[in-house]
Amino acid sequence: MxxxxxxxxxxxxxxxxxxxxxSRSLPEQIAIAYQALDYQETDRLLEIxxxxxxxxxxxxRITIWQYAAFREVRKQQPDAARTFFLKxxxxxxxxxxxxxxxxxxxxxxxxxxxxxxxxxxxDRLKTLTAQPTTNIIESxxxxxxxxxxxxxxxxxxxxxxxxxxxxxxxxxxxAGTVRAILDTRNKRDRYNDATDATSAAERYEDYRDAYRxxxxxxxxxxxxxxxxxxxxxxxxxxxxxxxxxLEMTPVFTGIQLxxxx
Numbered sequence: 001m002x003x004x005x006x007x008x009x010x011x012x013x014x015x016x017x018x019x020x021x022x023s024r025s026l027p028e029q030i031a032i033a034y035q036a037l038d039y040q041e042t043d044r045l046l047e048i049x050x051x052x053x054x055x056x057x058x059x060x061r062i063t064i065w066q067y068a069a070f071r072e073v074r075k076q077q078p079d080a081a082r083t084f085f086l087k088x089x090x091x092x093x094x095x096x097x098x099x100x101x102x103x104x105x106x107x108x109x110x111x112x113x114x115x116x117x118x119x120x121x122x123d124r125l126k127t128l129t130a131q132p133t134t135n136i137i138e139s140x141x142x143x144x145x146x147x148x149x150x151x152x153x154x155x156x157x158x159x160x161x162x163x164x165x166x167x168x169x170x171x172x173x174x175a176g177t178v179r180a181i182l183d184t185r186n187k188r189d190r191y192n193d194a195t196d197a198t199s200a201a202e203r204y205e206d207y208r209d210a211y212r213x214x215x216x217x218x219x220x221x222x223x224x225x226x227x228x229x230x231x232x233x234x235x236x237x238x239x240x241x242x243x244x245x246l247e248m249t250p251v252f253t254g255i256q257l258x259x260x261x
Contacts, residue, residue, distance in 0.1 A: 027063035085113040099208050118218045150228030166228045173221035180214035
């Protein structure tokens with residue numbers, strides 16, 4: 001009787017384990033297989049998930065693209081991994097990887113891909129805001145200069161102080177972004193050159209802080225560029241210049257009104 005009860009117990013336990021496994025979503029199973037280093041199972045599950053990618057919610061798709069990119073890095077296929085990272089960023093541009101559980105090699109590739117993605121935002125924004133040129137009214141020109149550099153359009157339209165302020169913000173955030181990227185590369189190299197666990201841990205903290213700061217600067221720069229464009233488009237209209245002069249000639253005497261935009 002005792003052996004019979006023990007057998008029943010193990011059967012129920014095994015059934016619960018199988019039931020728990022089946023109740024997990026496909027993205028969760030992919031994550032578990034990858035973390036268990038079962039790459040064959042990971043690839044099999046990824047193939048199924050990518051085939052039916054439209055059936056998953058945005059958070060689930062992020063998980064699928066993330067582990068698909070991880071696998072391509074393992075396969076020494078950085079271009080394919082970058083493609084999957086870009087699909088991920090299209091869903092969530094603010095997505096970050098956990099530096100405690102992700103290898104520096106993967107983080108570096110993701111960081112480079114995200115930087116390229118942010119650099120392309122300006123071009124994409126320019127495409128979205130492009131207006132037809134057939135019916136352009138001369139008194140309301142397009143504010144394309146604000147996309148090239150903050151404050152340029154405002155300064156050209158006569159808003160000297162406002163233009164100077166946007167120019168200062170644009171220069172500051174651009175310089176900060178470049179400096180943060182260079183600082184991150186330097187601290188990454190120092191971290192990779194660490195010779196013992198203590199110095200590696202300390203240098204990793206510095207590298208992680210620098211890695212995060214470059215994206216803070218990049219987001220600030222993007223906000224300044226977008227803000228300057230919005231300001232030029234809606235809150236900095238072209239100032240009208242009116243010149244009135246009295247013209248006297250042998251054949252005509254009158255007031256000449258000259259409007260310049």
